[in-house]
Amino acid sequence: xxxxKQNSPSLSVQEGRISILNCDYTNxxxxxxxxxxxxxxxxxxxxxxxxxxxxxxxDGRFTVxxxxxxxxxxxxxxxxxxxxxxxxxxxxxxxxxDKLIFGTGTRLQVFP
Amino acid sequence: xxxxxxxxxxxITVTGKKLTVTCSQNMNHEYMSWYRQDPGLGLRQxxxxxxxxxxxxxxxxxxxxxxxxxxRNFPLILESPSPNQTSLYxxxxxxxxGDEQFxxxxxxxxxx
Numbered sequence: 001x002x003x004x005k006q007n008s009p010s011l012s013v014q015e016g017r018i019s020i021l022n023c024d025y026t027n028x029x030x031x032x033x034x035x036x037x038x039x040x041x042x043x044x045x046x047x048x049x050x051x052x053x054x055x056x057x058x059d060g061r062f063t064v065x066x067x068x069x070x071x072x073x074x075x076x077x078x079x080x081x082x083x084x085x086x087x088x089x090x091x092x093x094x095x096x097x098d099k100l101i102f103g104t105g106t107r108l109q110v111f112p
Numbered sequence: 113x114x115x116x117x118x119x120x121x122x123x124i125t126v127t128g129k130k131l132t133v134t135c136s137q138n139m140n141h142e143y144m145s146w147y148r149q150d151p152g153l154g155l156r157q158x159x160x161x162x163x164x165x166x167x168x169x170x171x172x173x174x175x176x177x178x179x180x181x182x183x184r185n186f187p188l189i190l191e192s193p194s195p196n197q198t199s200l201y202x203x204x205x206x207x208x209x210g211d212e213q214f215x216x217x218x219x220x221x222x223x224x
Contacts, residue, residue, distance in 0.1 A: 046156065102215065
């Protein structure tokens with residue numbers, strides 16, 4: 001049973017537009033949510049996180065929104081750039097178990 | 113069953129006492145890596161290995177060593193642990209032909 005789900009395996013966006021990557025979860029006990037970006041043949045790199053007590057966190061072009069009632073979070077990238085083309089993983093962690101659970105990833109392609 | 117295993121899962125040690133955290137994967141993946149997870153900092157890569165006998169530093173390699181003598185194993189070695197290495201450690205392996213990344217269950221290390 002997957003606790004963190006990314007239902008869209010891929011997304012294609014034009015350069016300059018907004019990219020919205022979605023993530024749903026089932027465990028209401030998660031303390032933190034994180035987004036990672038991964039290029040081919042490289043490990044994931046951390047992008048941005050959000051505590052479960054907040055509903056928004058912004059860092060430059062990246063903003064993460066958390067809707068706890070819907071158990072849904074999203075990553076917004078504005079404006080999208082070709083270098084953003086990568087696979088994006090949503091992850092969640094409960095601090096009392098230290099277990100980091102990743103979604104399956106969404107491949108974002110930003111075209112000129 | 114495809115998996116990445118780490119041992120031990122929990123370890124409490126004292127400053128300066130050498131330790132090794134083992135990592136093993138059964139998927140014949142070329143690429144393996146080690147990460148540490150710290151609150152507010154996300155997942156940071158320590159070392160990675162593209163194949164047997166090929167290892168490279170990640171973002172935070174200081175105080176760590178690795179070896180890749182066999183494809184399936186990628187141990188993380190702390191020659192002289194210090195308290196700032198108290199963290200949650202994840203091993204991961206990746207099939208370079210795709211983007212699927214498998215993470216181990218994590219090792220919680222406390223250095224007193």
